[in-house]
Amino acid sequence: xxxxxxNSLSFxxxxxxxxxxxxxxxxxxxSWSYDNLRSLVLIVKAVLAPYFLPQEHQTLAEKFGSWxxxxxxxxxxGKQYARELASRGINVVLISRTKKKLVxxxxxxxxxxxxxxKWIAADFSQGRDIYPRIEEELRGIPVGILELTDTxx
Numbered sequence: 598x599x600x601x602x603x604n605s606l607s608f609x610x611x612x613x614x615x616x617x618x619x620x621x622x623x624x625x626x627x628s629w630s631y632d633n634l635r636s637l638v639l640i641v642k643a644v645l646a647p648y649f650l651p652q653e654h655q656t657l658a659e660k661f662g663s664w665x666x667x668x669x670x671x672x673x674x675g676k677q678y679a680r681e682l683a684s685r686g687i688n689v690v691l692i693s694r695t696k697k698k699l700v701x702x703x704x705x706x707x708x709x710x711x712x713x714x715k716w717i718a719a720d721f722s723q724g725r726d727i728y729p730r731i732e733e734e735l736r737g738i739p740v741g742i743l744e745l746t747d748t749x750x
């Protein structure tokens with residue numbers, strides 16, 4: 598009779614151990630699955646969120662600063678860059694060869710877009726000798742955008 602009781606207790610202990618190990622195994626599988634699925638969801642959100650969430654709108658001035666420098670800014674593409682940046686509230690430094698055209702374009706931009714302008718007459722065909730003067734003229738101006746539309750020879 599004692600042997601039967603010991604065998605019964607051993608069997609019950611074995612069953613309890615198997616049940617506890619099964620529960621621990623199931624918990625480990627659920628934890629591992631949750632962690633991996635969570636990581637996958639975070640990766641998918643990070644990749645796809647920029648395409649579906651509304652972006653915080655920043656003006657050019659907020660993003661890059663309030664001043665832009667445009668070379669070749671009295672004609673063609675350079676002038677249009679200056680006008681477009683000014684229309685977005687960016688103050689512009691105009692660099693070109695002809696002083697008369699620079700003054701005209703600067704006045705036109707100031708009157709039409711109500712931004713500050715500065716002009717620098719410089720001929721880039723003169724080589725590196727013009728750079729110290731341009732650097733001096735730009736000192737103290739927080740330039741955030743530089744648009745090089747002039748052809749350098």
